[in-house]
Amino acid sequence: MVETRRGTHTNGAAVDKEKPARSEKIEKTGKPSHKDSATSEVKEETRDIRHTVEISDNAAAGDKHGRSQSPEVGRKSQKNSHTTASIRAHQDEEPEKREEEDAAADDDTPGVLEKGIIYFFFRARVNTDEPHSLADVARTYIIVQPRSEEGVKHSSSGHCRLLALPKKVLPQTGRDRFMAFVLKADASYTELESEFLSGSEPEKQTGGNANASDQAERHYPAATAFGEGVYAIIGTSRESHLVYVLNLPEKLGAVQKQLGLTNQRGSFIVSAKNPAFPMPGGAKMVGGGPRYPKEIQDSFRSLRWVPLRPEHIDYANSHVLLIGESKGTDSIFTDDRVGRELSAEVEELADEDIDRMRRLGSTEAEAVFASLHAKDQAEGQPELAKTFG
Structure with missing residues (x-):
């Protein structure tokens, strides 16, 4: 419920408490000016309009391979894998960010x-x-x-x-x-x-x-x-x-x-x-x-x-x-x-x-x-x- 000067309001309804004072009807006359220059009438629209929001999200996926390696090569490979994982993690943020942006664009609030x-x-x-x-x-x-x-x-x-x-x-x-x-x-x-x-x-x-x-x-x-x-x-x-x-x-x-x-x-x-x-x-x-x-x-x-x-x-x-x-x-x-x-x-x-x-x-x-x-x-x-x- 919302209290306003118009009264108590519930679910969008309002009850008027006060309204401006009214006076009696007065005789109508014209005032000189320019002619109405409104343009000609357009036809009534008959096409149904429904607006849609298209959302596309393309995420790339890579193959993973495991292979036995020497200790030295393994350490290099492990270091490279950490670097690659970091890059991939950073790249993975972009599709997630796009998903959030698309969700916001599709918000019907x-x-x-x-x-x-x-x-x-x-x-x-x-x-x-x-x-x-x-x-x-x-x-x-x-x-x-x-x-x-x-x-x-x-x-x-x-x-x-x-x-x-x-x-x-x-x-x-x-x-x-x-x-x-x-x-x-x-x-x-x-x-x-x-x-x-x-x-x-x-x-x-x-x-x-x-x-x-x-x-x-x-x-x-x-x-x-x-x-x-x-x-x-x-x-x-x-x-x-x-x-x-x-x-x-x-x-x-x-x-x-x-x-x-x-x-x-x-x-x-x-x-x-x-x-x-x-x-x-x-x-x-x-x-x-x-x-x-x-x-x-x-x-x-x-x-x-x-x-x-x-x-x-x-x-x-x-x-x-x-x-x-x-x-x-x-x-x-x-x-x-x-x-x-x-x-x-x-x-x-x-x-x-x-x-x-x-x-x-x-x-x-x-x-x-x-x-x-x-x-x-x-x-x-x-x-x-x-x-x-």
Whole structure:
């Protein structure tokens, strides 16, 4: 059992004792800015990915021969045999060392590779200022903001990664395998506000041969927040998991459930795609794929997919496959010592985030946008759980 400010925690479960104060829903309006420039939708991945670690250990063995010798020759032979034995003993250490290294590489003990703050957004379809269902959603987005031991990295500028999910919904079971790609790998708060969070003024759109009566106004709605919390990328030698704990909204609504956030805590298996291989079904990688440096590209070896590591999503146009986990965080936050320690680490981060969000705004939307240094964008935003009415 782990005592946190959120309550007594056992086997990865937490009971909230306190939550930020809430305020009433306010009327939603748009804010002018650039158009959403997200690229076209990629196809759903259907190939089963299972990562294996190959271990080979080749040890050389020599023949031993015994032969009767004279005393002098025997002494020389004995001396040589001691020297040879010493050399062989030294050589024998290398296979043993390789075995230890291979065993370490094959260690499936999970560990936290990265942790930080996570935000969930969607953008409504063109000219849709009041979305009422999933049909009114154009695309879903995830923002992850890593933390170091000292806190959020480069907090004055942002250091945020913006990922787009063309399928709009998050995967929930192992049958759900949805692709996401990195739109921005190191976005500043200013970039996020001007190029993503804000909408655009209505503008005239006219067809090639259209007359004035055929003109129509097109308005791109601002991004709408529907979730905020903390995350951790937890990895083993064979797979990686993206675990999240929601702090906002306090109670899930229709928008969260329709977009795949069905629980306050969840987990996805996450894999990075090797850009050296073509996309399934002949599709092209968004933006031509990431431009990894040689050391990252070489780490893929000949595999099409590898367990996601933070450095994979530090490059724009990198592609990530998310696979749902029916057990949620229970697949990681197990009853053993390691599972309990991982759970306690994430819960501690969640508790700190609750305290931080309380100080940022009197409403959920205000706190989320203030956290991204875009407090003005909260004007007209509904509370996170009430987006679909």
